[in-house]
Amino acid sequence: xxxxKATVSTVKTPGKWSSYRMFGxxxxxxxxxxxxxxxxxxxxxxxxxxxxxSIHENYWIVREPxxxxxxxxxxxxxxxxxxxxxxxxxxxxxxxxxxxxxxxxALAMLLSSEVIHPRARNVFRGLLIVPWLFTTVVVxxxxxxxxxxxxxxxxLLSQLGLMDMAQPLNWLGEPGLALPAVILINVWAxxxxxxxxxxxxxxxxxxxxxxxxxxxxxxxVQKFIKITIPMIKPVIASVALLDAIWSFRLFxxxxxxxxxxxxxxxxxxxxxxxxxxxxxxxxxxxxxxxVMLLLFTMVLTIFYFRNQEV
Amino acid sequence: MAYLNITAKQRKxxxxxxxxxxxxxxxxxxxxxxxxxxxxxxxxxxxxxxxxLPPTWTTEAxxxxxxxxxxxxxFRNSYxxxxxxxxxxxxxxxxxxxxxxxxxxxxxxMMQLFIIGTQMVPxxxxxxxxxxxxxxxxxxxxxxxxIMTYVAFVMPFATLMMISYFNTIPADMEEAAMVDGCxxxxxxxxxTVPMALPGMVATAVYSFLLAWKEYLFxxxxxxxxxxxxxxxSIAMLLGEHVYQWNVMMALSVLASLPLLVIFxxxxxxxxxxxxxxxxxx
Numbered sequence: 001x002x003x004x005k006a007t008v009s010t011v012k013t014p015g016k017w018s019s020y021r022m023f024g025x026x027x028x029x030x031x032x033x034x035x036x037x038x039x040x041x042x043x044x045x046x047x048x049x050x051x052x053x054s055i056h057e058n059y060w061i062v063r064e065p066x067x068x069x070x071x072x073x074x075x076x077x078x079x080x081x082x083x084x085x086x087x088x089x090x091x092x093x094x095x096x097x098x099x100x101x102x103x104x105x106a107l108a109m110l111l112s113s114e115v116i117h118p119r120a121r122n123v124f125r126g127l128l129i130v131p132w133l134f135t136t137v138v139v140x141x142x143x144x145x146x147x148x149x150x151x152x153x154x155x156l157l158s159q160l161g162l163m164d165m166a167q168p169l170n171w172l173g174e175p176g177l178a179l180p181a182v183i184l185i186n187v188w189a190x191x192x193x194x195x196x197x198x199x200x201x202x203x204x205x206x207x208x209x210x211x212x213x214x215x216x217x218x219x220x221v222q223k224f225i226k227i228t229i230p231m232i233k234p235v236i237a238s239v240a241l242l243d244a245i246w247s248f249r250l251f252x253x254x255x256x257x258x259x260x261x262x263x264x265x266x267x268x269x270x271x272x273x274x275x276x277x278x279x280x281x282x283x284x285x286x287x288x289x290x291v292m293l294l295l296f297t298m299v300l301t302i303f304y305f306r307n308q309e310v
Numbered sequence: 311m312a313y314l315n316i317t318a319k320q321r322k323x324x325x326x327x328x329x330x331x332x333x334x335x336x337x338x339x340x341x342x343x344x345x346x347x348x349x350x351x352x353x354x355x356x357x358x359x360x361x362x363l364p365p366t367w368t369t370e371a372x373x374x375x376x377x378x379x380x381x382x383x384x385f386r387n388s389y390x391x392x393x394x395x396x397x398x399x400x401x402x403x404x405x406x407x408x409x410x411x412x413x414x415x416x417x418x419x420m421m422q423l424f425i426i427g428t429q430m431v432p433x434x435x436x437x438x439x440x441x442x443x444x445x446x447x448x449x450x451x452x453x454x455x456x457i458m459t460y461v462a463f464v465m466p467f468a469t470l471m472m473i474s475y476f477n478t479i480p481a482d483m484e485e486a487a488m489v490d491g492c493x494x495x496x497x498x499x500x501x502t503v504p505m506a507l508p509g510m511v512a513t514a515v516y517s518f519l520l521a522w523k524e525y526l527f528x529x530x531x532x533x534x535x536x537x538x539x540x541x542x543s544i545a546m547l548l549g550e551h552v553y554q555w556n557v558m559m560a561l562s563v564l565a566s567l568p569l570l571v572i573f574x575x576x577x578x579x580x581x582x583x584x585x586x587x588x589x590x591x
Binding site: 107148 | 322330333347405408410413424425430433438439443462469494495522541544545548558562566577585
């Protein structure tokens with residue numbers, strides 16, 4: 001017995017500063033290093049840089065740009081188009097979020113109904129998330145083709161007698177119609193996310209609550225308002241906030257369907273930032289607009305974090 | 311009474327199936343239309359009343375793409391970039407996710423909040439710094455610059471997905487391996503990581519999709535036609551004077567093929583990737 005003890009005590013334990021010990025201690029940090037480094041270099045540093053550019057006169061184009069404080073911001077706010085862009089962005093975001101929630105919740109309610117066969121539920125769920133798969137560029141191209149004045153949407157509308165083909169609707173080309181049309185496309189492309197989230201939430205509501213309500217003689221509407229909505233409220237809130245963050249910054253769909261036109265009717269913060277950057281090469285002013293977009297997003301993100309904490 | 315109940319239930323059932331079928335038709339029509347147009351001759355696209363199916367079936371649009379070396383390069387580029395992004399971000403996410411889930415990292419909560427925070431940053435707001443930095447560091451027009459950009463935008467969500475997946479795997483097995491003489495790293499590589507395979511597939515699917523679909527950075531950071539990616543290539547057809555809708559749709563179909571493969575074979579992981587991290591745990 002004492003022999004064994006002696007053997008154990010002679011095994012050298014690694015010293016406090018031995019390389020093995022150091023490795024073991026820093027391992028957790030070494031493992032997270034690639035992620036933090038990537039995000040630091042490619043997200044945090046560029047954020048600082050864009051703020052720096054935004055307080056300089058036309059950066060990159062001018063050789064030695066002077067610091068101009070908030071002139072770029074002031075210039076933007078004084079532009080007539082600025083109000084239009086903000087209005088469009090808010091309408092686009094608000095309508096997208098609203099319709100995503102309504103469509104998502106309605107379809108999720110249908111899918112979660114107990115009368116539907118589980119296999120049929122899976123098939124329908126699969127079919128209904130198909131729009132989410134497609135590349136935005138493909139979505140934009142297909143819808144442009146469909147919404148063309150001589151395209152299939154107008155064709156079908158005139159077949160149904162809802163429209164005269166002699167005066168076809170120019171969905172993406174008419175100032176009054178373009179924004180609703182782009183919103184429609186975004187609703188089609190984006191509702192699967194809210195559908196899946198709502199479905200997961202609905203299926204997790206304990207069935208016993210509904211049974212208890214049945215005993216009390218509650219009808220469908222009462223059950224919906226008193227049980228369903230309160231139970232899935234946290235999910236509705238996080239879907240709405242995430243969706244708002246994504247819709248607020250949406251670039252490619254708007255850029256590729258209307259390019260911000262006609263007559264700026266669909267220009268949003270993101271597309272106008274791009275236009276100032278790579279069509280007018282106003283890097284300072286475009287950066288100021290970028291910073292504003294960042295600030296709006298930060299506000300939404302704070303709300304999102306608050307909601308997640310509760 | 312019982313009889314009445316059955317009919318009420320049947321009526322409800324009929325209503326639900328009808329509503330879901332109509333909704334699916336709305337969801338699928340643009341996809342159907344993309345396929346339908348891609349098999350037509352260009353002159354037969356805008357006929358009235360519209361033909362739902364091609365009046366003359368032809369694969370000339372597909373032939374035009376598949377025999378054109380310029381398009382083949384674009385496909386090669388897109389696959390290369392998407393797979394590189396998937397590989398790098400999966401590797402980083404496994405390492406980071408494992409550490410946050412299993413090991414004691416001081417400031418772990420703050421770091422995780424930071425990671426979620428970076429996920430919210432609008433890509434378009436960083437386009438100017440990226441453009442300038444890429445030009446200064448000679449990363450403009452290189453795949454490396456673009457790939458790392460995508461990795462940065464994939465990382466936050468990929469890391470969160472791996473953290474939450476590692477959290478679902480009990481630590482017992484790994485501890486047993488360590489008792490048997492495995493090092494911490496050895497236990498991680500031999501025991502935990504293989505068990506996390508479903509989480510890895512979900513993360514890989516998410517990363518691949520993001521890199522495959524992205525347009526803004528692909529059009530801003532790459533100019534060389536030999537390095538062009540698919541979304542940019544499709545969008546460029548929209549800028550031409552004569553629209554070749556059938557070619558555009560055929561290219562869109564081909565660009566959607568990997569997504570359809572994911573949809574058919576990996577749908578479970580696709581759904582997992584869409585919802586994880588967003589639902590409150």
